[in-house]
Amino acid sequence: MVLGVGGLSSLTLWSQADGPMWGLDVVVAAVSLVAALAQLWWPTSGALAATLLATLSPVATAAATVGALQVAQRRRFPVAAAVAAGGVAAHVLQGLWRPSSGISQQWWLLLICASYGALLGWGALARSRRALLISLHERADRAEAEQGRRVAEARMAERRRLAREMHDVLAHRLSLVATHAGALEYRPDSSPEQVARAAGVVRTGVHQALEELRQVIGLLREQDDQVDELQPQPALADLPGLIADAQEAGQEVRLREEAIDDGAVPQAASRTAYRVVQEGLTNARKHAPGRPVDVLLHGTPGTHLLIDIRNPLAPADTAPLAPGSGLGLVGLTERVRLAGGQLDHHHTEGEFRLHARLPWPA
Numbered sequence: 001m002v003l004g005v006g007g008l009s010s011l012t013l014w015s016q017a018d019g020p021m022w023g024l025d026v027v028v029a030a031v032s033l034v035a036a037l038a039q040l041w042w043p044t045s046g047a048l049a050a051t052l053l054a055t056l057s058p059v060a061t062a063a064a065t066v067g068a069l070q071v072a073q074r075r076r077f078p079v080a081a082a083v084a085a086g087g088v089a090a091h092v093l094q095g096l097w098r099p100s101s102g103i104s105q106q107w108w109l110l111l112i113c114a115s116y117g118a119l120l121g122w123g124a125l126a127r128s129r130r131a132l133l134i135s136l137h138e139r140a141d142r143a144e145a146e147q148g149r150r151v152a153e154a155r156m157a158e159r160r161r162l163a164r165e166m167h168d169v170l171a172h173r174l175s176l177v178a179t180h181a182g183a184l185e186y187r188p189d190s191s192p193e194q195v196a197r198a199a200g201v202v203r204t205g206v207h208q209a210l211e212e213l214r215q216v217i218g219l220l221r222e223q224d225d226q227v228d229e230l231q232p233q234p235a236l237a238d239l240p241g242l243i244a245d246a247q248e249a250g251q252e253v254r255l256r257e258e259a260i261d262d263g264a265v266p267q268a269a270s271r272t273a274y275r276v277v278q279e280g281l282t283n284a285r286k287h288a289p290g291r292p293v294d295v296l297l298h299g300t301p302g303t304h305l306l307i308d309i310r311n312p313l314a315p316a317d318t319a320p321l322a323p324g325s326g327l328g329l330v331g332l333t334e335r336v337r338l339a340g341g342q343l344d345h346h347h348t349e350g351e352f353r354l355h356a357r358l359p360w361p362a
Contacts, residue, residue, distance in 0.1 A: 024056065024057060025057045025058075025059050028053050028056055028057040028059050028060050029057075029059040029060070031049075031053060031060075032050050032053045032054075032059065032060040032062070032063035032064075033063065035047075035049040035050040035053065035060075035063050035067070036050060036062075036063040036066055036067070039063075039066065039067050039070045040070075043067065043070040043071045043074050043075060044071055044075060044079060044083065046067055046070070047064065047067025047068055047070060047071050047083050047087075048067075048083065048086065050063035050064040050066075050067045051064045051067065051068075051083070051086050051087050051090045052090065054087070054090040054091060054094055055090045055093045055094055055097070056094075057094075057098070058094060058098065061091070061094075064087050064090065064091075065087065065115065065116070065119060067083070067087075068080070068083050068084050068087050068116060068119045068120065068123070069119045069122065069123050070123075071083045071084075071123070072084070072119060072120050072121075072122070072123020072124050072126075072127065073123040073126045073127050073130075074127065077124055080120055080123060080124065081120060084116045084117070084119065084120045085116075087112075087116050088112055088113055088116050091112045092109060092112065095109070095112075151330050154330045154331045154334075155330065155331065155334045157331065158331035158332075158334045158335055159334070159338075181198075181202055184198050184199070184202075233271050233274075234271070234274050235265075235267060235270035235271045235273075235274050236260075236265055236270040236273055236274055236297075237270070238274060239255070239274060239277060242274070242277065242278060242281070243255055243295075246281050246285070246293075250290075251281065251284070251285055251293065252291075252292040252293065253281065253292070253293050253295060254292060254293070254294050254295065255295045255297075256294070256295070256296050256297070257296075257297045257298075258296070258297065258298040260297045260298065260299060260305075264301060265299075265305060265360065266360065266361065268339055269305050269339060269341075269358040269359065269360060272335055272336060272339045272341070272356075272358055273297070273305060273307050273356070273358060275332060275335060276307045276309070276332065276336065276343070276354070276356045277295055277307060277309065279329065279332045279354070280293070280295070280307075280309035280311075280354045281293060281295075281309075283329075283352070283354070284309075284311040284352070287314060287352070288311050288312060288313060288314040288352065289314070291311050291312045291313075291314060292311065292312070293309065293310070293311045294308075294309070294310045294311070295307075295308075295309050296308040296309075299358075299360050300360070301360055301361070301362045302360065302361070302362035303360060304341075304357045304358060304359060304360055305357070305358040305359075305360045306355075306356070306357055306358075307354075307355070307356040307357075307358070308353070308354075308355050309353070309354040309355075310351050310352070310353050310354075311351060311352055312350060312351050312352075313347060313350055313351055313352055329343075329345055336356055336358065339358055339359070340358070340359045341356060341357050341358035341359060342356070342357050343355070343356045343357075344356075
């Protein structure tokens with residue numbers, strides 16, 4: 001502000017050096033520079049002060065025009081239009097009092113009106129652009145917060161569903177333990193072999209129930225008062241039915257199992273693996289319709305259960321069969337993480353890959 005307004009005022013003052021009012025011009029130049037600086041904090045007051053000075057001397061023209069631009073950028077349009085009109089009136093009076101020998105009054109008036117009109121439009125455009133950018137930033141922040149909320153809700157929904165699923169398994173374990181313990185209580189005359197077998201079942205059931213209970217406690221740390229109907233959850237044993245349903249719907253699925261015994265896979269890992277395959281097939285049907293899907297299951301006790309699902313990417317101009325919310329993989333990632341595993345999904349070499357690794361204790 002100092003360099004711009006001060007430089008223009010100095011040039012104007014230098015051009016008026018031989019005039020009879022050079023002393024007044026020096027004073028006006030100094031005061032107009034102060035008014036220009038005041039525009040940084042009080043644009044309207046600073047602009048009006050510079051406009052008033054412009055009626056006395058042309059050296060205040062730079063401060064007055066810069067003030068009009070500042071008001072147009074930072075105040076509402078009616079205020080900016082009023083300041084611009086005041087600037088035009090001030091320069092008309094200046095032209096009548098101290099006419100310029102190099103330009104006629106008509107051209108002087110036209111030049112002043114065009115200049116202030118351009119400053120008013122330029123400032124209004126800059127103000128509108130700044131308001132638009134602020135609005136876009138606010139919308140982006142709200143969208144990000146909304147997406148975060150949706151992700152959190154998806155995770156909570158997945159936690160609730162897992163808690164219901166664990167409830168079924170835990171209730172089943174405890175009922176078996178209660179049945180065998182009751183048999184030991186009411187049949188004290190059982191043979192040692194029967195007692196040992198029942199005790200072994202109780203010990204195994206209690207151990208499994210404790211493991212399931214540990215997972216349930218971890219899942220139910222969040223308060224949840226909603227009670228829904230509990231349903232049994234599918235596992236790897238139900239995978240052929242899932243594949244058959246997909247193939248019946250026209251989806252080409254190639255399943256390959258390596259060293260997999262469905263009965264030996266832990267139930268928690270088996271259910272999670274089923275959900276991973278289900279989500280992979282669903283995503284392929286939605287985003288790459290008509291493309292084949294390769295499903296690989298590999299693992300042995302004491303290592304990990306690996307699930308690898310691949311399908312070629314659809315062409316860029318292919319619209320998905322159904323809009324995706326992007327929350328399916330979020331919930332699946334949370335499910336796999338809670339099961340002690342890892343989930344990764346990415347595009348590579350023209351295909352989409354979904355890779356999960358679940359613990360498989362010996």
